[in-house]
Amino acid sequence: MKELQGFLSRAADDYLTPYHLSHTMKQKILALACRCLSLFVRHASLLRPIGEGGKMRLAADFAQMELAISPLCSRPSELGRPYRIVRSFRPLLFQTVDHITSSPSLGDVVPYSTVLHFLFARAPPEMRSPHQAST
Structure with a gap:
């Protein structure tokens, strides 16, 4: 996360700050920030296996991700x-499967596909993730 923060900060300082940004350019920068967030959540939902320590570190990474995009918006x-x-x-990381499936943010805010990947990641190792090829 520190590398990402450094890169985004350096890119904003070196390539964006020296110029007067047009409306179109601002929209593209916001789209880049959105893409960073979307990919981060997708990758976080696919982590497997993840223990309690890993959940704590991932929760900290969520907070760091918000800071990382601050040079962009x-x-x-x-x-x-x-x-x-x-x-x-982020709160779903520490909830049980029952709480996750009854979460009001499910479907409305967090896409079902992301939650399904997250639930697959919590499954026993015998159950393969959807992105793994069968042999």
């Missing part, structure tokens, strides 16, 4: 749905 809340997904997914 002044208010992360303006990113809309990708930001809401990040904020809603």
